[in-house]
Each structure stands twice: as structure tokens, then as C-alpha cells.
Amino acid sequence: MYTLHGMTGSGNCYKPALLMTQLGIAFRWIEVDLLQGATRTPAFLALNPNGKVPLLELPDGRRLAESNAMLCYLAEGTPLLPADRYARAKVFEWLFFEQYSHEPFIATVRFWVHYLNEAESRRERIAEAMPRGYAALGVMEQQLAHTPFLTGADYTIADIALYAYTHVAHQGGYRLDDYPAIRAWLQRVAQQPGYVAMELRA
Ligand SMILES: N[C@@H](CCC(=O)N[C@@H](CS)C(=O)NCC(=O)O)C(=O)O
Known part of the structure; x- marks a missing residue:
């Protein structure tokens, strides 16, 4: 199962959440409150050294930062990212x-x-x-x-x-x-x- 670390209300975090929902990909959401400094803790920086959400964990444990990179990864092979x-x-x-x-x-x-x-x-x-x-x-x-x-x-x-x-x-x-x-x-x-x-x- 995918895990998406994100903050509710963040458009960057909404992008992969919307795409995964539309593609029927199950994921769990972990809330990261950046207003409380949660993107800058040692634990979070170990996941994403850039200290930003969204951060996506793939089912095999590999990680991906940058919302638009996630869109490309998740949409591969679907009409939402054309092959041409x-x-x-x-x-x-x-x-x-x-x-x-x-x-x-x-x-x-x-x-x-x-x-x-x-x-x-x-x-x-x-x-x-x-x-x-x-x-x-x-x-x-x-x-x-x-x-x-x-x-x-x-x-x-x-x-x-x-x-x-x-x-x-x-x-x-x-x-x-x-x-x-x-x-x-x-x-x-x-x-x-x-x-x-x-x-x-x-
Ligand atoms: N280019 C990045 C931008 C990510 C970004 O700016 N995330 C903000 C929330 S929308 C963040 O985590 N800020 C917390 C911080 O900089 O500590 C993306 O598209 O994912």
C-alpha cells in the first residue's frame, strides 16, 4: 500500500491524493503539520531531506518527493500521461x-x-x-x-x-x-x- 505524508489543505499534497483516488490506488495518509514544524524534525528529514510534503512511500518502501514527480510516476501507463x-x-x-x-x-x-x-x-x-x-x-x-x-x-x-x-x-x-x-x-x-x-x- 502507498503512504502519502501530507498536510490537509496543501495543494501540492492534494495532487497525488486526487490522482490516486481517481486511479483507484489505495493509500494511507499521514498528516504532517508543517505549521507546527513537523516537516523539519529529524524523523521527517530522514524521509525527505528537503523537509517538504508531500512525500510518497511506495509499497516496496522506496520514497518519492515532489508532487509533480509523483503524478508522473503514478500516472505512467494510463491515459492521464500519454505515451506519445x-x-x-x-x-x-x-x-x-x-x-x-x-x-x-x-x-x-x-x-x-x-x-x-x-x-x-x-x-x-x-x-x-x-x-x-x-x-x-x-x-x-x-x-x-x-x-x-x-x-x-x-x-x-x-x-x-x-x-x-x-x-x-x-x-x-x-x-x-x-x-x-x-x-x-x-x-x-x-x-x-x-x-x-x-x-x-x-
Ligand atoms: N515543489 C514541491 C513543493 C513542496 C512544498 O512546498 N511543500 C510545502 C507545503 S505545500 C512544505 O512542505 N513546506 C514546509 C517547509 O518548507 O518546511 C512539490 O511540488 O512537492
């Missing part, structure tokens, strides 16, 4: 985009505002980050105005990776009013077979 070389590279394109151009601005602002309640003290950093978050949303909007999913006609792990923080972007203060294609896509993703909502922390 170009189609696959297009999925990777969105996974790398998510980590470099989207998550650092959308997830980070949400973390400051929603989890740390530091909207006021981080006002300047938020003001710097938000235009870059909106730029990432603009790139998604442009694509989704033309295709139902990010890489085209089919739902893939690219959609899971980008859905995770886009659907809770409002918790960081982002508004999606000007992004109708993204809003329609969020609904489309939530209608996929086996979809489960992200558990949110109060």
Missing part, C-alpha cells in the same frame, strides 16, 4: 510551468494570507507576487479558451497539477472574474470520474 512523445512533453511543459510560473505566486500568496494571516505585514511582497500570478492565469486562460483541458481534448495530470492551487486561488485574494475559460475548466475537472474535493483546513 510530443503529447507527453506537452504535459511536462505544464508541470514545469506550474512549479516555476504559477505555484510560487498563487500558492505562496494563499499561504501567507490564508494560513499565516499575514496579508497586512506582507502587503508589499503580495503586491509584487500577484501580477505574476495573474500572468500565469492569463497563460492558462489563453489555452483553455481553445481547448477543454490544458493539453487539448483530454484530461491529464497537467490538469491535476494546475487545478490544485487554481481552485483555491481566491483564498489568497485572487479573483477569477476575468477568467471565464478557467472557471469553466475548474467545473470540468470537478466533474471527472473519481474526483474528490480537497479537504480544507478551517
